[in-house]
Amino acid sequence: MISGKPYLFSLIIVCGLSACKSLKETPQPALKPIPETFAFNKDSASSASMSWRTYFSDSLLLKLIDESIQNNPDVLIALQKIEVAKSGVQFAKGALFPTISANTSFLQRRFGLYTMDGAGNISTFIRPEQIVPIQLPDFYLGLQTTWEIDVWGKLRNKRKSALARYVAGIEGKNMVLTNLVAQLANAYYELLALDNELDIIRETIVIQQQALDLVTIQKQAAAANELAVMQFKSQLLNSQALEFETLQRITEFENKINFFLGRFPQSVTRNKVRFNNPITFKTSAGIPSQLLANRPDIKQAELELVAAKADMKAAKAAFYPSLNLSGFAGLQAFQAGLLFQTPESVAYSMLANLASPLINRSAIKASFKSASAVQVEALYNYQKIILTAYIEVSNESARINNLEKIVALKTEQVTVLNSAVEVSSELFRTNRANYLEVLMTQRSTLETRLQLVTLKLRQCNASIDIYKALGGGWR
Numbered sequence: 001m002i003s004g005k006p007y008l009f010s011l012i013i014v015c016g017l018s019a020c021k022s023l024k025e026t027p028q029p030a031l032k033p034i035p036e037t038f039a040f041n042k043d044s045a046s047s048a049s050m051s052w053r054t055y056f057s058d059s060l061l062l063k064l065i066d067e068s069i070q071n072n073p074d075v076l077i078a079l080q081k082i083e084v085a086k087s088g089v090q091f092a093k094g095a096l097f098p099t100i101s102a103n104t105s106f107l108q109r110r111f112g113l114y115t116m117d118g119a120g121n122i123s124t125f126i127r128p129e130q131i132v133p134i135q136l137p138d139f140y141l142g143l144q145t146t147w148e149i150d151v152w153g154k155l156r157n158k159r160k161s162a163l164a165r166y167v168a169g170i171e172g173k174n175m176v177l178t179n180l181v182a183q184l185a186n187a188y189y190e191l192l193a194l195d196n197e198l199d200i201i202r203e204t205i206v207i208q209q210q211a212l213d214l215v216t217i218q219k220q221a222a223a224a225n226e227l228a229v230m231q232f233k234s235q236l237l238n239s240q241a242l243e244f245e246t247l248q249r250i251t252e253f254e255n256k257i258n259f260f261l262g263r264f265p266q267s268v269t270r271n272k273v274r275f276n277n278p279i280t281f282k283t284s285a286g287i288p289s290q291l292l293a294n295r296p297d298i299k300q301a302e303l304e305l306v307a308a309k310a311d312m313k314a315a316k317a318a319f320y321p322s323l324n325l326s327g328f329a330g331l332q333a334f335q336a337g338l339l340f341q342t343p344e345s346v347a348y349s350m351l352a353n354l355a356s357p358l359i360n361r362s363a364i365k366a367s368f369k370s371a372s373a374v375q376v377e378a379l380y381n382y383q384k385i386i387l388t389a390y391i392e393v394s395n396e397s398a399r400i401n402n403l404e405k406i407v408a409l410k411t412e413q414v415t416v417l418n419s420a421v422e423v424s425s426e427l428f429r430t431n432r433a434n435y436l437e438v439l440m441t442q443r444s445t446l447e448t449r450l451q452l453v454t455l456k457l458r459q460c461n462a463s464i465d466i467y468k469a470l471g472g473g474w475r
Contacts, residue, residue: 031382039394060270069180075177104141108136140347146325148323149323158310184260196453204239207425209236215228232439281463295385400463410452
């Protein structure tokens with residue numbers, strides 16, 4: 001009669017080999033090459049390599065940035081996420097090595113007399129002239145170990161994935177710093193702009209009050225009518241309302257900055273005079289490939305792609321047989337007093353287990369397909385962030401160039417209108433201009449001066465945003 005054991009063993013080998021067959025991975029798209037240069041820029045150096053301490057010259061702003069880095073809630077949260085990722089690396093690294101644990105146990109057993117164990121114990125001597133007791137105690141003191149041998153690299157890929165996500169977390173923290181520096185700088189210059197707008201509004205209120213007083217006198221002398229007085233007063237009231245609206249916006253932006261600094265509402269120290277002086281930023285876009293090294297979000301996306309690839313390889317290795325070793329070594333006896341009597345009480349065992357998934361592998365297949373799709377998703381995300389970065393730099397560079405021309409024209413317009421206010425006021429005093437001409441001139445001057453402040457603010461914002469787009473602000 002032919003034994004069935006060889007056939008069973010052969011079946012296990014065949015099934016094991018079938019389990020090792022690789023599944024079809026999700027097709028990966030080709031990455032689009034990044035352009036070699038920016039069309040608008042010929043410099044090879046990038047402003048992103050500059051520290052924010054060098055890029056920004058306002059000492060009061062630098063002080064605010066320093067404080068925000070220490071106390072900003074988003075930065076503190078990002079640091080804790082890094083600690084979580086670091087623990088994941090330690091966990092994945094520990095899985096590569098055997099686990100050894102100390103074990104002390106006591107077991108009280110009684111075998112039924114009409115069983116193989118019970119019947120055998122009645123006639124078995126556990127010690128000379130001592131039969132195995134029916135109530136059999138079992139004392140054990142020793143070590144236990146388990147170890148999965150990483151034959152196919154599953155655990156090593158899990159460690160690689162965890163390490164990539166840990167470093168990605170650091171880049172994520174750098175991205176938080178980049179955004180924080182840019183947002184805080186934009187809010188700071190917005191506050192300076194509002195301070196200057198408030199000064200312009202108050203100067204205009206003085207001029208409008210003087211015009212109202214003049215037309216009131218003229219009305220009393222029958223040189224003007226009530227309609228003129230009402231028009232001048234209406235314009236004055238509108239400017240006074242605009243003053244309080246601006247004060248409210250100042251309060252809101254002060255509190256916005258306070259939030260960035262992680263503190264409760266209080267006055268923000270700043271120098272509004274600096275806004276009137278030309279604010280120059282040394283901006284150079286460099287070459288597009290430098291974005292890959294400077295922008296934290298691109299580096300983070302690249303590391304997430306590395307982690308996704310490692311996860312996919314680990315999921316693929318789950319189809320292969322796993323080799324596990326387990327065992328124990330220690331002292332074991334049926335009496336506590338005999339526990340340390342060696343070599344009689346020495347006990348040990350060692351087991352090698354080779355297991356391979358054969359039936360109902362749907363969960364493993366689903367895990368592999370999911371990991372493969374996540375890898376492709378990470379690749380698309382990496383490409384998307386590179387494209388976004390290139391477009392952001394292109395947009396901000398064009399904005400800087402165009403705003404420079406617009407500000408020059410608007411500055412000239414303000415100069416003309418300031419002169420027009422003086423001329424219209426003088427003509428009105430000598431009855432050579434009507435009150436509507438004075439009103440229109442004052443209104444146009446106020447609007448244009450406020451527009452000029454807004455344009456200067458947009459210049460500051462563009463210089464800050466391109467610094468952020470290039471990947472500056474985290475060094």
